[in-house]
Amino acid sequence: MACFQRESPALKEILLKLYNAEKTMEIDHHLYEFGSVEYHIQSSPSDPQYAYLSISTPLLSQGVMLSHGLSHFTIQMVKEICSDVVEIIEPTKEGYQLTLRLDFAKILNSKDSEKVISEISALQAVILSTQLKEMLLSVNTQDTYQGTYKPIKLVYHPREPFFVIRQPKKIMAVFPMRFKDKSDVIIATAFFQELMDVGNSKEWSKAPPCCWSPIPPPELTGEPFEDLSTNGGFVSFDISSRHVDDKRVDKTVWSLLNFHAYVKFHVKSTRGFIQRRMRKRLEGLVQVLPKSSSEEEEEEEEEEETKKVQANAGRRSRRKLVILPKSKILKRKCGYFSRKIKKIRSRIKIHGFWRFRKRWLKMPKFSSSRGYTKLE
Known part of the structure; x- marks a missing residue:
C-alpha cells in the first residue's frame, strides 16, 4: 500500500480548476491513481450547474460486496459528505461503483467552498475506511x-x-x-x-x-x-x-x-x-588520512632530532662530568700520535740524524770462542 492521503491531489486540482473557471469548461477526463482507482469527471457548458464524478475502486473484501457493489453502510457514509452539494445518481455509470452529481452553484455560494472540494476529493478514502470500519464495529x-x-x-x-x-x-x-x-x-x-x-x-x-x-x-x-x-x-x-x-x-x-x-x-x-x-564519516576519514601521514612523518623527524640532541647533550655532559688524571691524558695523546705515524708509509728524514746515530748509537761487536762451520 502506498502512502496515500485522504484527499486525491489530482482530483482536487481538477475540481479547483472547475471552481475557479469564469465559464463552464468542457471536461471529459479519466484519472487513474495508485491502487487501481479510476475517476471519470464530466462537465459541459450545456449543463453549467452540475458536474458528474464517477469512481471505481477495488473493494477491501468481497465479503462487503452487494449487488450494487458497495454496502449500505458505505452508501450512508458517502451521503453524509456535503449532502447539500453531493447527490448519488442511480443507476451508476457502467463500469463504476459510484456516480455523484456535484452542484457547483451551491459550492460557489458556500463559505467553505475549498473545504467542500477537499471533502469530495477524499471520496476514495471514505469508501475504504467505511468498509474496514464496518468490520471493526462488529466487535x-x-x-x-x-x-x-x-x-x-x-x-x-x-x-x-x-x-x-x-x-x-x-x-x-x-x-x-x-x-x-x-x-x-x-x-x-x-x-x-x-x-x-x-x-x-x-x-x-x-x-x-x-x-x-x-x-x-x-x-x-x-x-x-x-x-x-x-x-x-x-x-x-x-x-x-x-x-x-x-x-x-x-x-x-x-x-x-x-x-x-x-x-x-x-x-x-x-x-x-x-x-x-x-x-x-567517509569524507571525514579521507580528509584525515593525508594529514595523519604527513603528521606522522613530521613526528618521526622530530623524534630523531630530539634523540640526536639528547645524545649529543649526553656526550657533552659526560665529557664535562668525567675528570681524568694527567698521566692517562698523556698516554692517550701519545698513543694517538703513534697510530698516526704508523699510518704514514714513507720514512721520515731528519737532517743531521746520521751523525747522531754514528756517534751515539754505534752498536758494539761481540766475539765468540766457538767457531761455526758452514754445512754443505
Missing part, C-alpha cells in the same frame, strides 16, 4: 461468538494484503510484511521488535497490543501459501471495543490502512539516515 455483536472465526482477507494492493480475524471481544489484524532488499528486512525487524516492546509497555497500555513473529500466527492456518510467504514476518494488533468507539474509530481505521506505508516510510528514512552518516 461486540453476537455474530463473533458463533461459528468459526475465518480470516477475512483485505486487499488494497495485490502485493500487500492483510487479514482481519474476528474473535470473542476483540478483532485481530495481521499484516504479512514483504521487502525487496535484505537491508530493509534487517531495519524493519529491528523496528518491529522495538514497536512490540514499546507497545506492550505500561505507558502505552491503552494502545492496541502489538506482536511480531517470523512465522504466521495459528489463526492463519489454511490460508494460501502465497499469502503467507514473507521475509519480514507477521505483525498483529489486538483491537478491542475501546479502540473503535465513536472518538477513536476513525483514527484506528486510518492507522491500519496506512500501516504498510508507515513501515516503508520508516525503513526508507532510516536507510537514508544511515547512508548520509556513512558518507559524512
Whole structure:
C-alpha cells in the first residue's frame, strides 16, 4: 500500500480548476491513481450547474460486496459528505461503483467552498475506511461468538494484503510484511521488535497490543501459501471495543490502512539516515588520512632530532662530568700520535740524524770462542 492521503491531489486540482473557471469548461477526463482507482469527471457548458464524478475502486473484501457493489453502510457514509452539494445518481455509470452529481452553484455560494472540494476529493478514502470500519464495529455483536472465526482477507494492493480475524471481544489484524532488499528486512525487524516492546509497555497500555513473529500466527492456518510467504514476518494488533468507539474509530481505521506505508516510510528514512552518516564519516576519514601521514612523518623527524640532541647533550655532559688524571691524558695523546705515524708509509728524514746515530748509537761487536762451520 502506498502512502496515500485522504484527499486525491489530482482530483482536487481538477475540481479547483472547475471552481475557479469564469465559464463552464468542457471536461471529459479519466484519472487513474495508485491502487487501481479510476475517476471519470464530466462537465459541459450545456449543463453549467452540475458536474458528474464517477469512481471505481477495488473493494477491501468481497465479503462487503452487494449487488450494487458497495454496502449500505458505505452508501450512508458517502451521503453524509456535503449532502447539500453531493447527490448519488442511480443507476451508476457502467463500469463504476459510484456516480455523484456535484452542484457547483451551491459550492460557489458556500463559505467553505475549498473545504467542500477537499471533502469530495477524499471520496476514495471514505469508501475504504467505511468498509474496514464496518468490520471493526462488529466487535461486540453476537455474530463473533458463533461459528468459526475465518480470516477475512483485505486487499488494497495485490502485493500487500492483510487479514482481519474476528474473535470473542476483540478483532485481530495481521499484516504479512514483504521487502525487496535484505537491508530493509534487517531495519524493519529491528523496528518491529522495538514497536512490540514499546507497545506492550505500561505507558502505552491503552494502545492496541502489538506482536511480531517470523512465522504466521495459528489463526492463519489454511490460508494460501502465497499469502503467507514473507521475509519480514507477521505483525498483529489486538483491537478491542475501546479502540473503535465513536472518538477513536476513525483514527484506528486510518492507522491500519496506512500501516504498510508507515513501515516503508520508516525503513526508507532510516536507510537514508544511515547512508548520509556513512558518507559524512567517509569524507571525514579521507580528509584525515593525508594529514595523519604527513603528521606522522613530521613526528618521526622530530623524534630523531630530539634523540640526536639528547645524545649529543649526553656526550657533552659526560665529557664535562668525567675528570681524568694527567698521566692517562698523556698516554692517550701519545698513543694517538703513534697510530698516526704508523699510518704514514714513507720514512721520515731528519737532517743531521746520521751523525747522531754514528756517534751515539754505534752498536758494539761481540766475539765468540766457538767457531761455526758452514754445512754443505
